[in-house]
Amino acid sequence: MPKKTFFNINEEKRKMIEEKAINEFAVYSYENSSINRIVENCKISKGSFYQYFENKEDLFRYIISLSVEKKMKYVNATLISEIDNGFIKIIKEIFKSGLKFAYENEKLASIGVLLMKNNNSEIYHKIIGQNKNMAIDFYKKLIEIEIEKGEIKPDINVEFVSYLINSMIINLSEYFFEINKNNEKKYSEEMLFLVDDLMDMLINGIGL
Amino acid sequence: MPKKTFFNINEEKRKMIEEKAINEFAVYSYENSSINRIVENCKISKGSFYQYFENKEDLFRYIISLSVEKKMKYVNATLISEIDNGFIKIIKEIFKSGLKFAYENEKLASIGVLLMKNNNSEIYHKIIGQNKNMAIDFYKKLIEIEIEKGEIKPDINVEFVSYLINSMIINLSEYFFEINKNNEKKYSEEMLFLVDDLMDMLINGIGL
DNA sequence: TTACCGTGTGACCATCTAGTCACATGATAC
DNA sequence: GTATCATGTGACTAGATGGTCACACGGTAA
Numbered sequence: 001m002p003k004k005t006f007f008n009i010n011e012e013k014r015k016m017i018e019e020k021a022i023n024e025f026a027v028y029s030y031e032n033s034s035i036n037r038i039v040e041n042c043k044i045s046k047g048s049f050y051q052y053f054e055n056k057e058d059l060f061r062y063i064i065s066l067s068v069e070k071k072m073k074y075v076n077a078t079l080i081s082e083i084d085n086g087f088i089k090i091i092k093e094i095f096k097s098g099l100k101f102a103y104e105n106e107k108l109a110s111i112g113v114l115l116m117k118n119n120n121s122e123i124y125h126k127i128i129g130q131n132k133n134m135a136i137d138f139y140k141k142l143i144e145i146e147i148e149k150g151e152i153k154p155d156i157n158v159e160f161v162s163y164l165i166n167s168m169i170i171n172l173s174e175y176f177f178e179i180n181k182n183n184e185k186k187y188s189e190e191m192l193f194l195v196d197d198l199m200d201m202l203i204n205g206i207g208l
Numbered sequence: 209m210p211k212k213t214f215f216n217i218n219e220e221k222r223k224m225i226e227e228k229a230i231n232e233f234a235v236y237s238y239e240n241s242s243i244n245r246i247v248e249n250c251k252i253s254k255g256s257f258y259q260y261f262e263n264k265e266d267l268f269r270y271i272i273s274l275s276v277e278k279k280m281k282y283v284n285a286t287l288i289s290e291i292d293n294g295f296i297k298i299i300k301e302i303f304k305s306g307l308k309f310a311y312e313n314e315k316l317a318s319i320g321v322l323l324m325k326n327n328n329s330e331i332y333h334k335i336i337g338q339n340k341n342m343a344i345d346f347y348k349k350l351i352e353i354e355i356e357k358g359e360i361k362p363d364i365n366v367e368f369v370s371y372l373i374n375s376m377i378i379n380l381s382e383y384f385f386e387i388n389k390n391n392e393k394k395y396s397e398e399m400l401f402l403v404d405d406l407m408d409m410l411i412n413g414i415g416l
Numbered sequence: 417t418t419a420c421c422g423t424g425t426g427a428c429c430a431t432c433t434a435g436t437c438a439c440a441t442g443a444t445a446c
Numbered sequence: 447g448t449a450t451c452a453t454g455t456g457a458c459t460a461g462a463t464g465g466t467c468a469c470a471c472g473g474t475a476a
Contacts, residue, residue, distance in 0.1 A: 005423075029328075031240060035464060045425045046465080056464065117325045120237075143414075156414050157405045160383065164406075167379045168372070175371055197365045198372075205413035206351075206364050213453070243434060253455045258435065 002062050006052035017042050017052070021063055026107040029114040030060050030123045057123070064115070064127060067108040074101045087146040088199060091139070095169060095195045102173040103191070109173055116170050135169075136162045168198065210270050214260035225250050225260070229271055234315040237322040238268050238331045265331070272323070272335060275316040282309045295354040296407060299347070303377060303403045310381040311399065317381055324378050343377075344370045376406065 006014065020041045024033045035056055039049045053059045074097040082093045102109035118124055119132075139162040146152040176191060214222065228249045232241045243264055247257045261267045282305040290301045310317035326332055327340075347370040354360040384399060 008422080034462085036462085046427095047425050047467085048423075050465065051423070114328075120322070151416060152414050153416055156409065157402070159387075160402060160405060161409065161414060163383055163386075164376070164379070164409075167375070171372070171375045175368065178371075179367075194365070194368060197368060201364065201369065201372075201413065202409075203413045203415035205409065205411045206360050206369060207411035208359060208361055216452080242432085244432085254435080254457095255437085255455050256453075259453070264434065 002053050002058065003051065009052070017044070018063070018066065021059055022066075022107045022111065025060065025063060025114075026110040029111075029118065030056075031118075031121060033060075035059075057126070060123065061127065063108075063111065067105070067112055070105060070108060071098075071101050071112070074098070086149075087142045087151065088203060090142060091165065091202075092195055092199050095172060095198065096192060098169055099173060099176055099191050099195065102176065106177075110177075113170060113174055136166050139165050165202070168202075172198065210261050210266060211259065217260070225252070226271070226274065229267055230274075230315045230319065233268065233271060233322075234318040237319075237326065238264075239326075239329065241268075243267075265334070268331065269335065271316075271319065275313070275320055278313060278316060279306075279309050279320075282306070294357075295350045295359065296411060298350060299373065299410075300403055300407050303380060303406065304400065306377055307381060307384055307399050307403065310384065314385075318385075321378060321382055344374050347373050373410070376410075380406065 006017075017038075020038055024038050024041070028034070033056070035046070035049060038059075039046050042049075053062070075094060078093040078097045079090070082090050115124060115127065119128075140158055143152060143156075143158050143161060147154050147156075147158075172194070176194065179190075214225075225246075228246055232246050232249070236242070241264070243254070243257060246267075247254050250257075261270070283302060286301040286305045287298070290298050323332060323335065327336075348366055351360060351364075351366050351369060355362050355364075355366075380402070384402065387398075
């Protein structure tokens with residue numbers, strides 16, 4: 001957590017520091033980011049920075065916490081409204097809210113993707129640590145319920161399918177950025193079709 | 209390419225340098241690897257290193273070329289023998305030969321995965337560059353043939369499915385390492401089942 | 417005026433990096 | 447013996463990094 005001095009400075013400056021830090025991590029990832037560059041962009045001194053934050057990790061954790069907080073607002077709203085509508089609907093909505101978050105918070109989403117992909121790094125272990133299987137376990141439970149309801153084949157490899165869904169969610173945002181890199185962004189249409197395609201594929205396969 | 213001096217030194221020393229470099233890149237990835245550490249582990253001087261290689265990138269490219277060469281031996285054998293057996297068989301065998309390569313060349317596979325995942329980095333663009341869509345285009349063609357043959361739904365998003373298959377292949381090796389990290393390795397059985405599961409899922413979906 | 421205190425500063429430190437270069441060694445050729 | 451040449455060396459450079467610290471500034475309280 002940042003030191004209390006960080007929360008004492010005026011909001012404009014605070015937001016500016018947050019923004020510059022988000023920019024830095026989104027472009028360079030944690031390992032290759034530079035405090036020197038951040039303070040330079042912020043036009044504050046090195047000494048000031050270390051009066052706001054314990055160290056580089058402290059800043060990164062703070063930015064991640066901002067990101068998680070924001071993303072939760074998207075996902076929680078979905079979960080609450082869809083919790084009784086079964087696996088397909090829930091997963092679909094998680095995918096969609098994930099994409100919506102990525103679309104509306106490109107930089108934060110990029111930081112998240114970089115962190116999740118770099119899952120051998122020290123910072124990944126420090127931040128994600130024991131929670132790394134939380135999402136996967138959640139999908140596992142959903143799938144098991146669906147198997148009991150007779151909606152999903154009972155002989156699938158639940159562990160593996162959960163893992164796959166998890167990496168699909170990470171990949172989906174990336175793919176979306178990829179196809180939209182040079183085009184103008186057509187969030188609402190393209191994106192939702194993509195999720196529908198993906199879910200249809202997951203449930204029914206691509207074979208005839 | 210390494211300088212000719214590298215190929216003049218005796219094979220034992222050359223293999224040792226290759227091995228230590230592979231180790232370094234597999235553990236630290238390109239960006240975080242250190243020439244200092246490599247020469248220290250090799251017990252050769254910095255000067256010698258720069259008489260063998262132009263620079264760090266030269267060494268990395270060389271190691272990647274070794275890896276590609278080796279992997280091609282696995283995949284090519286598959287492609288030649290399965291080319292007439294249709295999409296499912298080919299993809300299945302590509303998955304399997306990819307896993308076999310990863311199992312038998314853990315370090316090289318790890319270097320490849322790290323490079324492919326870090327697809328924003330300068331080194332990725334330098335090395336993969338314009339070829340980054342080669343694999344995806346290959347899958348696209350396979351799928352289009354299969355659609356014409358009436359084996360795959362004609363209304364799927366071919367571009368997206370190809371992208372997905374590509375990232376599945378990258379993720380599959382990773383998942384395999386993951387589940388085998390603490391267990392003893394049961395390559396032949398578990399691995400092949402995993403591929404069969406995955407392909408069955410891709411073709412038929414998980415829904416009942 | 418003096419004392420205190422939160423905030424701001426940038427030179428500085430230790431430590432790392434990739435890459436260089438003047439020199440040493442040792443083998444072969446004449 | 448001497449000249450040539452490939453190979454080997456490690457101190458050194460220039461530039462980065464994260465983090466520290468003695469000090470400066472400005473406002474408030476006694």
